[in-house]
Amino acid sequence: MSLLEVVRFALRGLSANKLRSSLTMLGILIGVAAVILLVAVGNGSAKAVSDRIEALGTNTITVMSTGRSSAGLTTGIAKALDDPVLAPDIRSISPVVSASTTLTYEGAEHEVSTFVGTTPAWFNASSTPVGAGSAFTQDDVDQGRRVVVIGQTVAEELFPGTDPIDEQVTVGGALFTIIGVLDQKSSTGFQDSNDTAVAPLTAVQQVLTGYGALTSIIVEAAAPDRVDAVQGQVSTILDQKLDVSSSSSSTPYRIQNASSLLETQTETAETFTTLLGAVAAISLLVGGIGITNIMLVTVTERTREIGIRKALGAPRRVVLTQFLIEATLLSVIGGALGVAAALIGSRFEIVGVKPVIMPSSIGLAVGVSIAIGLFFGGLPAARAARLRPIDALRYE
Amino acid sequence: MSRPVLEVRDLKKIYGTGETTVHALRGVSLTVERGDYAAIMGSSGSGKSTLMNILGALDVPSSGSYLLDGVDVSRLSDGQLALARNRLIGFIFQAFNLIPRTTAVANVELPLAYAGVKPKERRRRAMQALDVVGLADRAGHEPNQLSGGQQQRVAVARALVTEPSLLLADEPTGNLDSKSTADVLQVFDDLSAAGRTIVIITHEDEVSARAKRLIRLVDGAIVTDVRQKRRHA
Known part of the structure; x- marks a missing residue:
């Protein structure tokens, strides 16, 4: 058979x-x-x-103020990091201030969870490219021009169906001109990473946060394998500038390394x-x-x-x-x-x-x-x- | 004269050991020639089913020899036994034992499939066998769509489809009403007339009366073995 x-x-x-x-x-x-x-x-x-972690950028480290000393991270400190001798592996430094605030456009209001004030290098360091329009320039930062790049969620909320570029929104009593819209960013956490707006550091300091401490400094390394070296260089400079004794166990800053976080x-x-x-x-x-x-x-x-x-x-x-x-x-x-x-x-x-x-x-x-x-x-x-x-x- | 289809010598079957020993068969000798139509009668417990199972190569005797078509069945291996059951014996059960949820013609084809017959040839011969029992028009029915008598006739068709040397029927009418009994017995009469060798076990006089030869079994031994004039219905 x-x-x-x-x-x-x-x-x-x-x-x-x-x-x-x-x-x-x-x-x-x-x-x-x-x-x-x-x-x-x-x-x-x-x-x-x-x-999500890779989206933060794996070749960046984030220096955050621990908050106990208000005079911790300042714009001066951020400038001091830009030192080709002491820190040769740093590609860019982006000082960041952020606050949550309300954007108003023709009577419509939208609460933005993170209104970021920074420098143009931030867009690249944080892997947040601009989709429509353009990013602001170093000149905008130097002049403290009130221009803003908004996230997708903000654009949808305030400008449904219309082009937001060149429109003006009110932020903390001041008018900001929208010059660009960020690309859609994958949002996987609890926070909507598209619900954001980015403006020149000086403008945000002037209007919202004042000239006190920075929220954080994003430091971009020249290459992913230089991240650890950059971390060492940054802490050396910071310890020196902030007078941290080597015996002290607590520092007024904290360094977050994306690749170690990823691990x-x-x-x-x-x-x-x-x-x-x-x-x-x-x-x-x-x-x-x-x-x-x-x-x-x-x-x-x-x-x-x-x-x-x-x-x-x-x-x-x-x-x-x-x-x-x-x-x-x-x-x-x-x-x-x-x-x-x-x-x-x-x-x-x-x-x-x-x-x-x-x-x-x-x-x-x-x-x-x-x-x-x-x-x-x-x-x-x-x-x-x-x-x-x-x-x-x-x-x- | 040609060799007998079936020849048993001093067949004994003992179940159990010690005090519970049951002698189901106490030395049965029997010869059935080609073309014979024998009925084995006996009351319940007389050992007739045991004898039938041994004759059908479904069970093995404790002692004694059994020649089926000249072949010593007790010396066969498991595979050869399967072959013998397939080629030499057509078995008809009291409980019909059709494969459930399988059409009549597929049931009849089954022994041919095990014999390695090609599907086309199989279908033709199965339909022929169903025609013999008068059920060609029920070929596509499943067992539960058929009456008891029809099921038993399908079983008869299945038993004779391989053209076996011996047709064995174990109380074939035990589960049937009188009309169906008459139908099935008519099929046996026709097969006998066509020259088939049939051994049938029964306790009904109506059934045994139609056989050419009547064997009575009491307590595991043959008491009478007589030729009889057939009574036709």
């Missing part, structure tokens, strides 16, 4: 019990899809975190993925027990049929092959549908995370479900095929 014939028998056996076959496949489908999707969600959130965040995300993977593995295990159960019931229930087939002259090998192929088909079709379900599911956002499928998780989930189906479908079938026909026929 040819293998093709046995496959046809197996197909007939499956279609003869449509409900049971489809329920078994459903069990496998859910198990496989759950593993792939959960791992994809973990992976996706890890990727989202690293994307710790990635580690956290990997832990998260492992955790989700473990949960998924448990669900696959439970699914596997379900498959095992149904396979056992199927074969037990069909022991009588095996007896009939043997009485009609079916060799043990043919009976066994038929049941093995049935089990394989169930697991393979169920597994394939599970992969399809996971692929479809991964196109949607799940709890705010865009899942990213890990190819290895597909292999693992499908492999395990097939192995379970084969083993627990094959084992009882082998037992039944070994029975003497009369015992199989009498089986109740």
Whole structure:
């Protein structure tokens, strides 16, 4: 009897019990899809975190004032960092002040969470390119011109359907002319990174924040591998300028290094993925027990049929092959549908995370479900095929 | 004279051990020639089903020899036994034992499939066998769409489709009403007339009366074995 014939028998056996076959496949489908999707969600959130950090720019460090001493970071300090001798690896320095304020345009109001005052180098250092219009220039900063580049959210809120460029908005009682709109930035955190506005440092200091301490200084390194060197150079200059004794453990500033931040965040995300993977593995295990159960019931229930087939002259090998192929088909079709379900599911956002499928998780989930189906479908079938026909026929 | 289809010598079957030992068969010897139509009768517990299962190569005897078409069945391997069941014996059960949710013609084709017959040829012979039992028009029906008598006739078609040397029927009418019984018995009469060798187990006089030969089994041994004039319905 040819293998093709046995496959046809197996197909007939499956279609003869449509409900049971489809329920078994459903069990496998859910198990496989759950593993792939959960791992994809973990992976996706890890990727989202690293994307967010990379968006900050991996070759920049951020010097922040710790806030205890108000006379910490000043424009003077920022200028002092621009020292080709002491700090040769610095490409650019962007002093930053920021405040939350309200923008008003023809009676419409919009609360901006971060109104940034800085220098033109900031656009490049913080990877925030200008989409429409243009950025302000060093000349604008020097002259303290009241010009502003707004984020996408602000543009949509205040200027729905119209071109905001060359319009004037009121900020803290002063008129600012809009000269550009920032590119859409991927917003993955709690904060909308498109809800922002950027203006020359001097103008913002004059109108909103005053000439006190800076919020932070963004220092861009010449190359990503020079970041650590830059960090050392910056702290040397800062310690000198701010009179920090080397014995003192607390400094009036804090240096945030995007690449080291990325490292710790990635580690956290990997832990998260492992955790989700473990949960998924448990669900696959439970699914596997379900498959095992149904396979056992199927074969037990069909022991009588095996007896009939043997009485009609079916060799043990043919009976066994038929049941093995049935089990394989169930697991393979169920597994394939599970992969399809996971692929479809991964196109949607799940709890705010865009899942990213890990190819290895597909292999693992499908492999395990097939192995379970084969083993627990094959084992009882082998037992039944070994029975003497009369015992199989009498089986109740 | 050609060799007998079936020849058993001093067949014994013992179940269990020690105090619970049951002697189902206590030395049965029997020869069935080609073309014979024998009925084995006996009350419940007389060992007739045990004998039938051994004759059908579904069970093995504790001792004694069994030659089926000249072949010693007790010496066959598992694979050869499957072949013997497929080629030499057509078995008809009391409970019909059709494969559920499978059409009548597919059920009849099954032994041919195991014998390795090509699908086209299989379908033709299955339809022919169904025609013999008068159910060609029910070929596409599944067992649960057929009456008991029709199911048993499908089972008969399945048993004779491989042209076996021996047709074995274990209480074939036990689960049937009188109309269906008459239908099935008519099929046996026709097959016997066509030269088939039939051994049938029953406890109904109505069934045994139509056989050419009547064997009575009591407590695992043959008590009478007589030729009889057939009574036709």
